[in-house]
Amino acid sequence: RxxxxxxxxxxxxxxxxxxxxNCTYSNSASQSFFWYRQDCRKEPKLxxxxxxxxxxxxxxxxxxxxxxxxxxxxIRDSKLSDSATYLCVVTPRTSGTYxxxxxxxxxxxxxx
Amino acid sequence: DTGxxxxxxxxxxxRGQNVxxxxxxxxxxxRLYWYRQTLGQGPEFLTYFQNEAQLEKSRLLSDRFSAERPxxxxxxxxxxxxxxxxxxxxxxxxxxxxxxxxxxxxFGPGTRLTVL
Numbered sequence: 001r002x003x004x005x006x007x008x009x010x011x012x013x014x015x016x017x018x019x020x021x022n023c024t025y026s027n028s029a030s031q032s033f034f035w036y037r038q039d040c041r042k043e044p045k046l047x048x049x050x051x052x053x054x055x056x057x058x059x060x061x062x063x064x065x066x067x068x069x070x071x072x073x074x075i076r077d078s079k080l081s082d083s084a085t086y087l088c089v090v091t092p093r094t095s096g097t098y099x100x101x102x103x104x105x106x107x108x109x110x111x112x
Numbered sequence: 113d114t115g116x117x118x119x120x121x122x123x124x125x126x127r128g129q130n131v132x133x134x135x136x137x138x139x140x141x142x143r144l145y146w147y148r149q150t151l152g153q154g155p156e157f158l159t160y161f162q163n164e165a166q167l168e169k170s171r172l173l174s175d176r177f178s179a180e181r182p183x184x185x186x187x188x189x190x191x192x193x194x195x196x197x198x199x200x201x202x203x204x205x206x207x208x209x210x211x212x213x214x215x216x217x218x219f220g221p222g223t224r225l226t227v228l
Contacts, residue, residue, distance in 0.1 A: 004154075008152070032215050034216070041224075042221070043203060043219040043220060043221050043222055044155065044203075044219050045219070046216055046217075046218075049216070087154050087155075091215060096167075097143075097145075097160040097162075097167055097168045098143070098207070098215045099145060099157045099160055099168065100145070100147070100155070100157065100205075100217060101157070102147075102154030102155050102156070103154050104152070104153055104154050105153075105154050
């Protein structure tokens, strides 16, 4: 079983739709969680950190459920420019390096 | 530009050749990471430096791979006797360090390696 699992998609949604991605992680001692966005052939860029209390940034909302060991990302009012791969990232507590463990990424395509 | 930079951006080499990549992190960041990403997968951790000390290496980093960060600033990743399976995007990232609250990693544009 992979440490971080995501549905690879692709998710094809019309402009204006709401779309949600989930990610599960296996290490219950994980301590930091992030969503990164990666455009085709580009580097990952931080979209948002994920906190136990949940956090929102404009059209994007991230939630963390430690009991069930999953992270979610909700995108409201999808734009064409949201088309990208969304990477779920976990940092294991057992690692003093704070290295990132990535999921495979979920591809989103927003259609006109 | 004060972001993470990597050189070269692209490298095509023949199987069996040695290649070296360079990463220049954000100047005040003391943590530096190397990752490898293949098509359709998320990046995979290779190795980590805190200042000049290499503190963790993944099992993915075979003995053909070596990384250095001699003065705690830029880092190099060398692959000896390249194999076709080494073809991937090699990403460098840096972070400020100081605990989980300063863990956000900033990625460079990557070096895309093609081994023929």
